[in-house]
Amino acid sequence: MFLLYTNMRSLCKSNNNIKGEDMGKIIEATEAGFSVNGKDILKRITMEVETGVSVAVMGANGSGKSSLIKLLAGISEPQTGRIQRNFTSYAYVPEHFPEHLSFTVKNYLQLLAGMDRRQEGEKAAHYARLFGLEPFLDTPLKKCSKGTKQKAGFIQALMKKAEVLFLDEPFTGMDESSVQIAASLLMEWKGTIVFTLHETELAYQLATHIAILENGHLTSLSPVQRTSHLMEITYRMNENRLKAVQLVGDTYRLTVEETESDKTIGEILKNSGHIIEVKEKEER
Numbered sequence: 001m002f003l004l005y006t007n008m009r010s011l012c013k014s015n016n017n018i019k020g021e022d023m024g025k026i027i028e029a030t031e032a033g034f035s036v037n038g039k040d041i042l043k044r045i046t047m048e049v050e051t052g053v054s055v056a057v058m059g060a061n062g063s064g065k066s067s068l069i070k071l072l073a074g075i076s077e078p079q080t081g082r083i084q085r086n087f088t089s090y091a092y093v094p095e096h097f098p099e100h101l102s103f104t105v106k107n108y109l110q111l112l113a114g115m116d117r118r119q120e121g122e123k124a125a126h127y128a129r130l131f132g133l134e135p136f137l138d139t140p141l142k143k144c145s146k147g148t149k150q151k152a153g154f155i156q157a158l159m160k161k162a163e164v165l166f167l168d169e170p171f172t173g174m175d176e177s178s179v180q181i182a183a184s185l186l187m188e189w190k191g192t193i194v195f196t197l198h199e200t201e202l203a204y205q206l207a208t209h210i211a212i213l214e215n216g217h218l219t220s221l222s223p224v225q226r227t228s229h230l231m232e233i234t235y236r237m238n239e240n241r242l243k244a245v246q247l248v249g250d251t252y253r254l255t256v257e258e259t260e261s262d263k264t265i266g267e268i269l270k271n272s273g274h275i276i277e278v279k280e281k282e283e284r
Helices: 065-073 105-111 117-130 146-159 176-188 200-206 258-270
Strands: 025-036 039-050 054-059 080-085 090-093 164-168 192-196 209-214 217-223 230-236 245-248 251-257 274-280
Touching: 025 065, 039 065, 039 080, 039 217, 054 065, 054 200, 065 080, 065 090, 065 164, 065 192, 065 209, 090 146, 105 117, 105 146, 117 146, 146 176, 176 200, 176 245, 176 251, 192 200, 230 258, 251 258, 258 274
Parallel strands: 054 192, 054 209, 090 164, 164 192
Antiparallel strands: 025 039, 025 080, 209 217, 230 251, 230 274, 245 251
């Protein structure tokens, strides 16, 4: 069962690095169309993504979700209409990790350490421990399981310090524990997110807005209507047994639906935890 989440923010870049007049809009698509081999995949897409939102793109298989993610990111360009992007950096996690990479997991994460190798190296090591990748650090990525590859891809997206995350089924192949950790990290992440997920309930928990695609047409883009409040539970525990967000040392935080808060507090106490604070999560 997924206990957590809701969230995010956003940012963008124009097609030619020309920022729009309204800096609240990260992405603006106007009558954008995309086709492959003469077949229309996306048709007359008009939408706006505002700074600070998390948009879940939903629809049946073949409705164009992955294509829309790539189009908004700038990986693909529209053949008709236009897309203005007001971000200068983004990170992308595809549903299928590239098969040709010869790096080991460790080399791949080290490659992303950037200029400040010590600080970023420590961060990469922290993420590797968090997602249980330590036994696979010397394994070539092409020999890793689907879940291990997705964890490595997800970590690289977080380490890139991008303004916008574009995530196409980022949790595919991950075990439930890793999904909860990944979702917790997204909830703490500062930036815009556009994503697809097969897990409808989790998508609604993570999203601030839902975009519905049907046969390449965007039929709606609307805010998520919350039916219950979210609660933040801060506590101390010797081990991170509940896969919560680590604040500092042995102090952790879980964000749960109000209806799940009593059960979660019971789990914390049963695992010898100490409750520090329980409060309603502030609206963004």
